Amino acid sequence: MLFRSADDARESLNVHVAAKGAEINAKYGPHIGWKELQRILEDRSCVRYPCKIVFDANPLQPGEFAHPVADGERPEDGFTIYVHPLFMTDLGRVPLLVFYQLVLINYGEFASPDDAETFGAAALGFSREDYYQALCAMADGLICN
Numbered sequence: 001m002l003f004r005s006a007d008d009a010r011e012s013l014n015v016h017v018a019a020k021g022a023e024i025n026a027k028y029g030p031h032i033g034w035k036e037l038q039r040i041l042e043d044r045s046c047v048r049y050p051c052k053i054v055f056d057a058n059p060l061q062p063g064e065f066a067h068p069v070a071d072g073e074r075p076e077d078g079f080t081i082y083v084h085p086l087f088m089t090d091l092g093r094v095p096l097l098v099f100y101q102l103v104l105i106n107y108g109e110f111a112s113p114d115d116a117e118t119f120g121a122a123a124l125g126f127s128r129e130d131y132y133q134a135l136c137a138m139a140d141g142l143i144c145n
Contacts, residue, residue, distance in 0.1 A: 010112065017103060017115045020046075021122025029125050034091035037098060048106050050078035053098065055085040065139055066097040068105050079105050084142060096134055099123050 024046050028036045041051045051068070059082045060067055071078040081101050087094050099120035103111040121131035 009110075010115075013107065013111065014115050014118050017107070017111070017119040018122045020106075021099075021119040021124075024123040025125045029123075032095050032124055034094060037095045041098075047102060049075045051081055051102075051105060052078070053081050053083055053094070055088045056082050057084050058082075060084060063139060063142055065135075065142055066101050068101045075105075081105075086142060087138075093134075093138060096120065096124065096131070097138065100135060 024040060025032070027043075027046075028040055032040070040046045041053075050071075059069055064084070065087070066081055066083045068079045068081045071080055081098055083094060083097055087097065100116045103116040103119045107115065117128055117132055117135075120126075120135075121128040124131060126134070
């Protein structure tokens with residue numbers, strides 16, 4: 001596929017991540033909790049590379065709720081998604097945080113926050129605004145603690 005501009009490529013990626021998120025919701029939803037998230041992380045049609053979740057704030061920036069870190073030189077070596085330990089007591093919210101990070105793992109640095117919101121909302125069956133508001137509330141909870 002040939003794109004006329006970077007904007008065309010970005011729009012195409014956003015459409016693609018929405019479709020991929022909807023596929024995940026159709027396969028694992030309608031409610032995606034901790035158990036479903038574990039199965040999704042093992043499904044290479046959903047997540048291109050091996051991933052594990054570690055609850056540890058040390059690799060995170062202040063106010064950051066989660067972030068993926070490559071486990072080696074190649075993406076095939078896998079990723080660790082660090083999640084703030086505050087969320088260990090509410091595993092039902094962890095999929096919201098992880099889906100936002102999966103866009104970086106699946107699509108690399110070309111993926112934008114807009115793509116992450118589109119993907120997460122579609123995967124969870126939320127409106128984009130509801131997903132965004134839920135993420136903001138979780139991020140605000142980190143700042144207040």
